[in-house]
Amino acid sequence: MTIRVKFCGMTRVEDAVQAADLGVSAIGLIFVERSPRAVTLSQAREICRALPPLVQVVGLFMDAPRERVESVLGQVPLNWLQFHGDETPEYCAGFGRPFIKALPMASPDDVQYHHWEQASALLLDGHAAGAMGGSGSTFDWRRAELPARPWILAGGLTPDNIAEAVDLLKPDAVDAASGVETAPGIKSAELMKRFMEKIRNG
Numbered sequence: 001m002t003i004r005v006k007f008c009g010m011t012r013v014e015d016a017v018q019a020a021d022l023g024v025s026a027i028g029l030i031f032v033e034r035s036p037r038a039v040t041l042s043q044a045r046e047i048c049r050a051l052p053p054l055v056q057v058v059g060l061f062m063d064a065p066r067e068r069v070e071s072v073l074g075q076v077p078l079n080w081l082q083f084h085g086d087e088t089p090e091y092c093a094g095f096g097r098p099f100i101k102a103l104p105m106a107s108p109d110d111v112q113y114h115h116w117e118q119a120s121a122l123l124l125d126g127h128a129a130g131a132m133g134g135s136g137s138t139f140d141w142r143r144a145e146l147p148a149r150p151w152i153l154a155g156g157l158t159p160d161n162i163a164e165a166v167d168l169l170k171p172d173a174v175d176a177a178s179g180v181e182t183a184p185g186i187k188s189a190e191l192m193k194r195f196m197e198k199i200r201n202g
Contacts, residue, residue: 003166003199004173006058006152007180007192009037013050015187022196025173026056028082031064031072036184037177044076058082058100069095082123093118100152105139113147122147123175126155141168159194163202174199 008028010016016027029044030037039047048057059078061069063085072078073095082100083092092099098120103111105124116122124144126137138156146169153171158179166174178184180191
């Protein structure tokens with residue numbers, strides 16, 4: 001089983017290039033101003049220009065006005081959109097891009113898989129409703145009800161727990177941010193390398 005990997009919250013060109021060299025399928029750029037991993041449009045464009053061909057770029061938004069998303073799309077070559085807020089399915093589907101919907105697994109009563117049939121993938125994250133992820137918190141893997149469709153595991157994934165997570169849950173893809181960082185938005189080449197080794201060897 002091939003596990004796709006996304007490293008999210010990239011803020012530096014060198015980190016994104018290192019992730020690509022390690023074989024990730026995608027990198028994530030955060031366009032939420034209050035996030036410590038937020039990027040400016042110029043940072044985002046610089047990162048995109050440095051990536052090798054066929055590495056996908058995901059833009060993360062949270063309850064953004066439609067005009068904000070459209071403005072970013074007009075200036076940054078995003079392949080996917082990822083939404084972390086209270087967006088409606090119609091809103092998420094309205095930008096002409098495949099999209100990922102993040103669901104707050106720390107608030108399981110708020111998770112309704114059937115609302116998101118238009119999503120290209122669901123991302124199960126460890127955050128609670130109203131939060132945006134990146135907190136380094138896992139959710140209860142053993143009690144979670146998993147979707148019967150392609151999905152991505154996120155929330156507190158590190159080189160030390162990724163093998164167990166993949167073995168237990170068998171996600172289609174995984175998404176890490178804080179677990180491969182030395183500080184918010186500053187990725188560790190060593191942690192990213194160890195993470196990818198655990199994925200391949202596991």
